Amino acid sequence: MINFTDVFFLAFAFMVIVSALMVIMSKNPIQSALYLVLAFFGSAGLWIMLNAEFLGLMLILVYVGAVMTLFLFVVMTVNFSINPLKNHRSKIIFGLALVAILLIALLKAISLQHYTPLINNAAILDPSNTHHLGSLLYTTYVYPFEIAGVLLLTAIIAAISLRGNAIQRNRKATDFAAQINVKANDRLKIIKMVAVQKTFEPLEPTE
Amino acid sequence: MMTLSAFLILAALLFGIGLVGMILNRHNLVVLLMCIELLLLGVNTNFIAFSHYLNNIDGQIFVFFILTVAAAEAAIGLALLVVLYQHRGTIDIHKMDTLKG
Structure with missing residues (x-):
């Protein structure tokens, strides 16, 4: 029997898993960042359903508001080269096998017990x-x-x-210490020159 | 449906997706940092589910501190990344082999 809470749980869980998958699968890092925001929203909903209201709101305020903004700034500042995966295939397969074994072990350990439904706790x-x-x-x-x-x-x-x-290196402001310590010799240079009388030829009339 | 094991399975899947992302993505450092955030999200969900299950708020305190440390880590990581990009002109993980590791 599915009740109202379960519908919300399933919706949030689906949202979190799908957006987490899209974070690692989308080619464009901006899309990854935006899907990560969606995953944070789904998790915040789940946390609030688990009575962790303060942390759920903190996740939205701090993560979506500050950290993901920072991520988006950096993603838009840095120029990426988007390359397909080609080399290190054996390493990738080894890593994926390791993750699969870990996940199977985790799920096996979890699903054997703890089928007690969560209720509203008072403490x-x-x-x-x-x-x-x-x-x-x-x-x-x-x-x-x-x-x-x-x-x-x-x-x-x-x-x-x-x-x-x-x-500090690139700024275009006045350096006050250098400005106060300046001496006349730094600004004005007197050079000796031989005075030469230059003779001008008279202009010829063109017409 | 809303059992402890459901939340634990969800957290394990999140953690696994984050780990797969770290292994598959070998070209972009920013996506690597995002995968670290996914891992931490899975761990935090675990903490909060157990906090609810055991009726004990200490798990939420843990999550509070994990969030603090993760925010600091993201800020410093992104600052390092921008500096690295300005020095090298790329954030490709394959090209960071100066130390021959």
Whole structure:
């Protein structure tokens, strides 16, 4: 018996799997990025169905809003050469076989048990998911939370310093230190020249 | 239908698709980074499904930190990629063989 929730679950799961497949199969990286956005939306729906409302919304806000925008910027900045796969065929087949074995093992391990249906749990929703998550994050997990903040700061500094050097080199602004330290000799050069009287020939009338 | 195993199968499929993408795509570094995002999405879905199943919110805290680290990783990875492109003029994975690895 399929009820209303199952329809939503199936729709979101289908959306996630199809868009994940399109991410790895489409030739154009812009299409890949846009399909990844769709996969994030589907996952956010699934997470919200699992009562992780805060994280589902964070996935949309942070990932779709910030990270995928960054991806799209880079995809549009960088010029790609879109080549078909041709070499390293044996390595690819080996890798695919490895993934297939891993997937079969995973699915076998999963589907043998845990057929209990998921119901609405009270503990992770008390009083609301965001409230519960926040109160835990600022008390028990406050130290990892601070470390995560430092990590983000590190990422900011790293990204800016990676790109900052190039910006510093190419910028068209005034260098104030050089401007203050300038001397008269740098700007004005007096050269000795021999004074020569040049004689002009009178213009001939053309007509 | 909405059982724990359904979510675990979905997460395993997502992880597998991400891994296949990393193996198949051998020319484009950006798509490789996107495949890493797919892998992390599968792992996060697992965490949230178990958090719901065990009625324990600690799994969601894990996902919170994974999202933070993944955002930092994507930002630094893309910055490195742009710098690499400016130095080499290509982001082909096959041409990154300066170290003869």
